Amino acid sequence: MRALLAGCGAMAAGWVRAITTNPLLTGKIELVGLVDRDTEIANRFAREKGLGEIPVFSDLAAAIGELSPDVVFDVTPPNVRPAIVRTALEAGIHVLSEKPMAPDMETARELCNLAKKKSRVFAVTQNRRYKRGVRRIESFLKDGGLGAVTSLHADFFIGPHFGGFREQMDHVLLLDMSIHHFDAARCMSGQAPVSVLCHETNPKGSWYAHGAAASAIFEMSEGVTFSYNGSWCAEGVPTSWDASWRVVGTKGMLTWDGENAPVATIATGGPAFLRQTEVISVPDLADDSCAQEHASVIADVLSAIDSGSEPETTCTDNIHSLAMVFGAIDSARSGRRVTLTRD
Numbered sequence: 001m002r003a004l005l006a007g008c009g010a011m012a013a014g015w016v017r018a019i020t021t022n023p024l025l026t027g028k029i030e031l032v033g034l035v036d037r038d039t040e041i042a043n044r045f046a047r048e049k050g051l052g053e054i055p056v057f058s059d060l061a062a063a064i065g066e067l068s069p070d071v072v073f074d075v076t077p078p079n080v081r082p083a084i085v086r087t088a089l090e091a092g093i094h095v096l097s098e099k100p101m102a103p104d105m106e107t108a109r110e111l112c113n114l115a116k117k118k119s120r121v122f123a124v125t126q127n128r129r130y131k132r133g134v135r136r137i138e139s140f141l142k143d144g145g146l147g148a149v150t151s152l153h154a155d156f157f158i159g160p161h162f163g164g165f166r167e168q169m170d171h172v173l174l175l176d177m178s179i180h181h182f183d184a185a186r187c188m189s190g191q192a193p194v195s196v197l198c199h200e201t202n203p204k205g206s207w208y209a210h211g212a213a214a215s216a217i218f219e220m221s222e223g224v225t226f227s228y229n230g231s232w233c234a235e236g237v238p239t240s241w242d243a244s245w246r247v248v249g250t251k252g253m254l255t256w257d258g259e260n261a262p263v264a265t266i267a268t269g270g271p272a273f274l275r276q277t278e279v280i281s282v283p284d285l286a287d288d289s290c291a292q293e294h295a296s297v298i299a300d301v302l303s304a305i306d307s308g309s310e311p312e313t314t315c316t317d318n319i320h321s322l323a324m325v326f327g328a329i330d331s332a333r334s335g336r337r338v339t340l341t342r343d
Helices: 012-021 038-046 060-067 082-088 106-119 132-142 165-166 172-189 295-308 315-334
Strands: 002-006 030-035 071-074 095-099 122-126 149-157 193-203 213-220 226-231 244-249 252-256 263-268 278-282
Touching: 002 012, 002 060, 012 213, 012 295, 030 038, 030 060, 030 172, 030 252, 060 082, 071 082, 071 295, 082 095, 082 106, 095 295, 106 315, 122 295, 122 315, 132 172, 132 244, 132 252, 149 172, 172 193, 172 213, 172 226, 172 244, 172 315, 193 315, 213 315
Parallel strands: 002 030, 002 071, 071 095, 095 122, 149 226
Antiparallel strands: 149 244, 193 213, 213 226, 244 252, 252 263, 263 278
């Protein structure tokens, strides 16, 4: 499948690494061109990644017209994304985009409708739901390992100094990072978001312009609660980038530090003030093709394009994760609980 990569910044490196080295994608993608508004950056990227004399463009429409790709991989900054996605879809090209899929819900709905009108795939790279730990937890909970899930809790505390556009973004944590954790909560629990109450801050000492920390409580479907505490300006003892998780169910609890294997503990024995507990296994995956991050996302999208089906992170599903983000932002602004509509 012929692919065009739009955006040649730091994030693009992970995409090219997956395309060129992961066995899931061997022989499936021909990277036919690079697009970046700064062609010097694109040419340097091509040299550094060993892409040879790959064509470089500053304009996506021109690149599409000359190269006729099957799919555009959109790795551009969020403020550029809607124009990139529109251009590709209007030209009848499938799109796999970085997150967030849009700067607001209205634009997200517009892009989803455009993809439907053009009968093209528009999917979002929620690569962190394709981590082994997330998939093991998803399978374990789906099989009733904790009984009925009653709540999920995620803590995320890291202090990265990115420089660049992130340090100038509004709502930087919620919009650029928390969407991964919100999406993981949806994936693991199988629950849909219903409402949110959020408090957002930019703590003293923050090197971000706005919104480097947030706490949120989501009501999910079937009465499940999801609580979230996060900061991008917390230096000291960091959590994993995938957060630190605790899932509570009617049979017991599961914990995951975001890096090692998840651990489940089940209550046993008869009535007692504090019942005895037993650690039980959270089974590993029989097939790890769904747990290879970028490669798994890309492979799923390529399969959907070939078969005419919908990929897991299709825009019409991912919009629910995006709704959690913008619902949290609306709640933080108003100080009130926000109901999340089901698009």
